[in-house]
Every structure is written in C-alpha cells, then in structure tokens.
Amino acid sequence: MNITKNTxxxxxxxxxxxxxxxxxxxxxxxxxxxxxxxxxELILDFANxxxxxxxxxxxxxxxxxxMNKQGKMIIRNVNEVISEVFEVTGFSDILTIE
Amino acid sequence: MKELTLxxxxxxxxxxxxxxxxxxxxxxxxxxxxxxxxxxIDELFGNIAHYAYNxxxxxATVRVEVTENPLAVVITFIDNGVPYDPLAKxxxxxxxxxxxxxxxxLGIYMVKKSMDDVxxxxxxxxxxLRIKKNI
Numbered sequence: 001m002n003i004t005k006n007t008x009x010x011x012x013x014x015x016x017x018x019x020x021x022x023x024x025x026x027x028x029x030x031x032x033x034x035x036x037x038x039x040x041e042l043i044l045d046f047a048n049x050x051x052x053x054x055x056x057x058x059x060x061x062x063x064x065x066x067m068n069k070q071g072k073m074i075i076r077n078v079n080e081v082i083s084e085v086f087e088v089t090g091f092s093d094i095l096t097i098e
Numbered sequence: 099m100k101e102l103t104l105x106x107x108x109x110x111x112x113x114x115x116x117x118x119x120x121x122x123x124x125x126x127x128x129x130x131x132x133x134x135x136x137x138x139i140d141e142l143f144g145n146i147a148h149y150a151y152n153x154x155x156x157x158a159t160v161r162v163e164v165t166e167n168p169l170a171v172v173i174t175f176i177d178n179g180v181p182y183d184p185l186a187k188x189x190x191x192x193x194x195x196x197x198x199x200x201x202x203x204l205g206i207y208m209v210k211k212s213m214d215d216v217x218x219x220x221x222x223x224x225x226x227l228r229i230k231k232n233i
Contacts, residue, residue, distance in 0.1 A: 005176075053205065081133045088192075
C-alpha cells in the first residue's frame with residue numbers, strides 16, 4: 001500500500017493506494033500516530049484503494065475517534081467493494097463518506 | 099484441486115492471496131468477487147497467523163476447489179493449531195457509535211456476509227474452515 005499525504009493549514013489529506021489489510025494496516029496506523037496531532041480536518045482519498053479488511057476498519061475506527069475530539073474526518077471516492085464493507089459492518093453510520 | 103502449504107504468518111497472506119487469485123483469474127472471476135475473496139483470505143489466514151500457533155509458527159494448508167452448477171470456488175483453510183471455531187462467536191453489534199464500538203468479531207462477520215457459505219469443523223486435530231463463493 002502507498003500512502004501520499006499533504007497538508008493545507010490544519011487540513012491533512014491522505015490518499016491510499018493498494019490494499020488496506022492485515023499486512024499494511026500497521027503502516028497506516030503509524031502514519032496517523034505521527035501526522036494527525038495538530039490537524040482539525042482529515043480527508044482520506046480512497047480512489048486508488050482496492051479493498052480493506054477488518055484490520056483496516058480497526059485503524060479507521062481509532063482515527064475517527066481521535067478526529068471526533070479534535071475536528072472532523074471525511075472519506076472520499078469509496079469503491080463498491082469498500083462501500084459494501086462499510087454498509088455490512090455499520091461503519092457507514094460512524095464514518096463521514098462523501 | 100490446487101493446494102498450498104506454508105507457514106501461517108502475516109507475511110504469507112500475500113502469497114496465499116496470489117495463489118487463490120491465480121485460480122480465480124482462470125475462471126474469469128469478476129473483479130468484485132475476487133476482491134471479496136481476497137478480503138476473506140486476509141481475515142481467515144490472518145486469524146490463523148495471529149492465533150493458531152501463537153507464539154510459535156506452524157504450517158497451514160490452503161486448498162482451492164472449483165464446483166460447477168452453479169460455478170463456485172471452495173477454499174479450505176486447514177491448520178493444526180489450537181481448536182478455534184470462529185463461527186461460534188456472536189455477531190458484533192453493528193449499530194453502536196464509534197465510542198462504544200468493539201472491533202473483535204468484525205472480520206469473520208464480514209466473511210459470513212460476503213461469502214455464499216462458511217463452515218467449520220475440528221477433525222483429527224485440525225481446524226478446517228471452508229468458504230464457498232459463487233462466481
């Protein structure tokens with residue numbers, strides 16, 4: 001999985017490419033732990049993310065909780081497979097998906 | 099039938115996925131179906147890697163079979179680790195808020211929802227978990 005990030009003021013944009021799974025989720029978790037402290041807005045771009053498993057959901061839940069305290073988080077460009085995962089698990093009610 | 103036996107480690111999830119995808123591609127499996135199967139592999143082989151032999155490392159076998167009428171792929175995960183029936187776990191409450199959420203059990207729940215059949219048996223010292231997905 002590739003992680004691309006850029007910051008505009010207090011907004012952190014992170015684009016993911018590849019697969020967010022058991023193998024790669026720790027990489028994203030480390031990135032969040034390192035980068036989100038000073039941001040009030042986190043925008044995740046899933047345009048090039050193929051799928052995510054429960055390991056990815058765990059990381060998204062943790063960062064959503066953090067962003068609930070310090071601002072907001074938005075997920076964009078979710079594909080059909082990922083959208084179904086969010087629906088089935090009830091994450092579509094927890095996350096803000098545009 | 100094709101079979102792959104390798105160490106049950108997180109590093110080997112990618113090898114299992116590639117092995118199964120190769121079979122699926124020969125069946126002209128739709129991309130969406132393949133990605134759902136790949137997620138199931140991550141959950142199930144990932145579970146074996148994390149728990150079956152912990153803290154040791156042991157082997158697991160992944161078997162891919164194709165059935166016809168309707169065309170389906172049957173994938174069987176076999177390990178000799180501690181007996182564990184993931185299907186015995188209650189489904190997670192998916193209506194809770196972010197603060198109340200617990201993540202345990204979500205993986206197997208996703209597998210149950212996305213596959214056409216999931217079954218488990220413990221036989222002759224082996225965990226045998228089987229998933230079926232119509233193509």
